[in-house]
Amino acid sequence: MAKIPCAIVGSGNIGTDLMIKVMRMSRHLEMGAMVGIDPSSDGLARAARLGVPVTHEGIDGLRKLQNYRSIGIVFDATSAGAHVQNNALLQKDGKKVIDLTPAAIGPFTIPVINGDANIDEPNVNMVTCGGQATIPIVHAVRRATERVIWGEIVASISSKSAGPGTRANIDEFTETTSKAICELGGAEHGKAIIVLNPAEPPLIMRDTVFTLSQGGTQETIEASILDMVAAVQKYVPGYRLKQKVQFEHIGDNMPVRVPGVGPCSGLKTTVFLEVEGAAHYLPAYAGNLDIMTSAALVTADRYAARQLAKEAA
Numbered sequence: 001m002a003k004i005p006c007a008i009v010g011s012g013n014i015g016t017d018l019m020i021k022v023m024r025m026s027r028h029l030e031m032g033a034m035v036g037i038d039p040s041s042d043g044l045a046r047a048a049r050l051g052v053p054v055t056h057e058g059i060d061g062l063r064k065l066q067n068y069r070s071i072g073i074v075f076d077a078t079s080a081g082a083h084v085q086n087n088a089l090l091q092k093d094g095k096k097v098i099d100l101t102p103a104a105i106g107p108f109t110i111p112v113i114n115g116d117a118n119i120d121e122p123n124v125n126m127v128t129c130g131g132q133a134t135i136p137i138v139h140a141v142r143r144a145t146e147r148v149i150w151g152e153i154v155a156s157i158s159s160k161s162a163g164p165g166t167r168a169n170i171d172e173f174t175e176t177t178s179k180a181i182c183e184l185g186g187a188e189h190g191k192a193i194i195v196l197n198p199a200e201p202p203l204i205m206r207d208t209v210f211t212l213s214q215g216g217t218q219e220t221i222e223a224s225i226l227d228m229v230a231a232v233q234k235y236v237p238g239y240r241l242k243q244k245v246q247f248e249h250i251g252d253n254m255p256v257r258v259p260g261v262g263p264c265s266g267l268k269t270t271v272f273l274e275v276e277g278a279a280h281y282l283p284a285y286a287g288n289l290d291i292m293t294s295a296a297l298v299t300a301d302r303y304a305a306r307q308l309a310k311e312a313a
Contacts, residue, residue, distance in 0.1 A: 005032030010077030011043030028304035102172035130155030138185030146215025151187030161286035205287035238276030
């Protein structure tokens with residue numbers, strides 16, 4: 001079966017996990033190149049052992065590879081700052097770019113919310129690991145209610161699963177995720193927090209989602225959330241509720257003060273999640289990597305399937 005060659009820019013934790021997923025799980029992609037800037041990185045060494053063309057000269061090295069012309073999709077797993085330059089060069093060369101950084105140059109994409117809406121855009125942004133895990137829940141509440149006034153997420157990940165790129169992008173993580181809570185989740189106001197937990201042994205990724213909504217019932221909201229969890233599990237099997245969805249009625253007699261809005265009443269929904277990784281590269285506690293790379297792979301595979309169908313027609 002024909003496949004489209006892809007390249008991964010960034011040979012760290014995320015890029016290496018994604019490479020293994022492409023090689024083991026992709027229906028429509030094959031590895032064309034692994035790109036890094038550290039010649040001694042484990043990601044480049046693994047790629048070389050697996051027969052994947054490699055370069056430690058970054059985006060310039062990728063463009064010099066003999067098979068560069070055949071590469072149809074490029075995943076960028078570097079940093080928000082580096083992606084700006086990388087994307088400019090890749091767009092000049094007509095490459096489809098899947099952005100796994102918080103740069104947010106292209107439209108936000110979460111497979112279970114708008115997986116096909118931006119599929120033909122030259123650059124699509126996968127938000128953040130915390131966004132991929134939690135924004136589907138905000139969206140699930142919104143589709144079951146009249147309005148979501150406030151959406152807040154707290155993503156807690158093991159320090160060991162946070163590489164240099166993740167650590168360099170903390171500010172961009174909070175800004176990008178907060179914006180996507182509104183744009184994709186449907187909340188009128190959003191806030192995101194990330195916690196790097198240094199505990200030993202390392203803890204699994206855990207996320208908490210708070211929403212304040214109006215309209216809808218507890219039953220319809222809970223049913224919508226359970227449907228969303230099942231949809232995410234189709235490509236991230238380790239995604240699950242930690243406990244039953246919790247509700248609290250906020251009455252007009254004791255409203256909460258929402259930043260930028262003022263006193264508000266409604267229904268507070270609290271959802272506790274955990275994400276166990278597939279352990280393709282890092283151990284299972286690194287669910288933050290797994291949900292990000294899984295979402296990127298699903299998005300790229302859908303695009304590749306459409307391109308291959310066009311070529312076959």
